[in-house]
Amino acid sequence: MVIGVPKEIKNNENRVALTPAGVTELRKYGHTVYVQVNAGVSSGFEDAEYIASGAQMLPTIEEVYGIAEMIMKVKEPIASEYNLIKENQLLFTYFHFASSEELTNAMLERGAVCLAYETVERPDRSLPLLVPMSEVAGRMAVQEGAKYLEKPLKGRGILLGGVPGVKPANVLVLGGGIVGTQAAKMAAGLGAHVTIMDVSLPRLRYLSDIMPPNVDTMMSNEYNIRAMVKECDLIIGAVLIPGAKAPHLVTRDMLKLMRSGTVLVDVAVDQGGCIETCHPTTHEDPTFIIDDVVHYCVANMPGAVPYTSTVALTNATLPYALQLANKGWQQACRDNMDLQLGLNVVEGKVVYAGVAEAFGLPLTDVNSVLTAESALA
Known part of the structure; x- marks a missing residue:
């Protein structure tokens, strides 16, 4: 299969979808990999490393889209990429369709095969391609939150872990x-007093067992959230409903209950956000303030630590990319239910319930597209 890796062009997105090590593995199975010039530089991977791994370099994003049967990306295509996408072309990336009707309609119109990292799901309901970025984002949420609690950045002026004599x-x-879980571990490790909420009592029991003493667990409901804020x-x-829009757990009126300089970090913003007043921001302009409450809502948080994120992402995606390349997307999805659940939009049809319900x-039925003839079957 011919695989294309374009340079990410979303604001301050520094990751790349494939490392030179990933190129080497794909080449071992006879696949051709085209990488856009400088695609990996911001992640710490020079063009020479890709060439040494067997990739062929192309100067423009148009050429990468034009030649590839499968496009591997990190973030969803943005408006300037829509017209580059070909009918029946396989796109393997994060999409988060339920948070963007524009993107959904564009992919339906282009007739692409959209396999979303975030809905590839194992029988135990775990999301193997979301896990590495969730780990990064959870840890970063505390790092960024601690920074924006500083007074010069309009926060409350509180050191997350305090000092002796100060809470x-x-x-x-x-x-x-x-x-x-990752956010709670990081915050606890820095010495903060942490409360983690969830709707699952078994999950809370598990967290109570593994977390350090400065972490409390609490059932998530509106009454408890109002009291805690x-x-x-x-x-x-840190709420996720796979493939669907996140529910608003922190509502607009709750901001009035918060102290001036409180910081909100909505990691779920790329799925619509679980904080009603949040909207996506960028690393270039990451925060805004409503009712004296600081909102940090960067939709691609792991893009700020691109080396760590790129290596972690390739570790997770490469086994699935190999299946898609070796078998073609239809056979791979027939053979592997994990991948089948990753199909969201296929050749002008919505095949994922969460996306259909959102709009x-x-x-x-996904089975109908897996049995139909396709140019890339």
């Missing part, structure tokens, strides 16, 4: 999944 900050983590300095939204679109 540490109170941190509330909404969601006990991968992001929430009054006394917390940093609130981290009131008709849902096509």
Whole structure:
């Protein structure tokens, strides 16, 4: 198969979809890999490393899209890329369709095969291609939250871990999944007093067992959230419903209950956000303030630590990319239910329930597209 790796062009997105090591593995199976010039530089990978691994370099993004059967990316295509996408072309990347009707409609119109990293799902309901970036984002949420608690950045002026004789900050983590667990560990490690909320009592029991003594667990419901936001300095939204829009757990009126300089970090913003007042921001302009509450809502947080993120992402995606390249997307998805669940939009049809529900679109049975003839079958 011919695989293309374009340079990411979303604002301050420094990651790349494939490392030179990943190129080497794909080449071992006879696949051709085209990488756009300078695609990996911001992640610490020079063009010479890709060439040494067997990649062929192309100067423009147009040439990469034009020649590839499968495009491997990190973030969803943006408007300037829409017209570059070919009918039946396989796109393997993060999409988060449920948070963008424009993107969904564009991919339907282009007739692409859109396999989303974030909905590839194992039988145990884990999300193997979301886990590495969730780990990065969860840890970064605390790092960024601690920074924006500083007074020059309009925060409360609180050191997360305090010092002897001064109480540490109170941190509330909404969601006990991968992001929430990593965020709680980081905040606790810095000495903060942490409360982690989830709707699953078994999950809370597990977290209670593994977390250090400065982490409390609490059932997530509106009553408890309203009580907690009054006394917390940093609130981290870490809620995920795979492939669907995140619910608003922190509502607009709750901001009035918070102290001036409270910091909100919404890691779920690329799925619509679990904090009602959040909207996507960029690393270039990461925060905004409403009711004296600082909102940090960068949609591609791991892009700020691109070397770590790129290596972690390739470690997770490469086994699936090899299956897609070796078998073609249809056979690979027939053979592997993990991959089948990653299909969201296929050749003008929505095949993932969460996306169809988000925009009131008709849902096509995924089996019908797996048995139909395709140019890239």
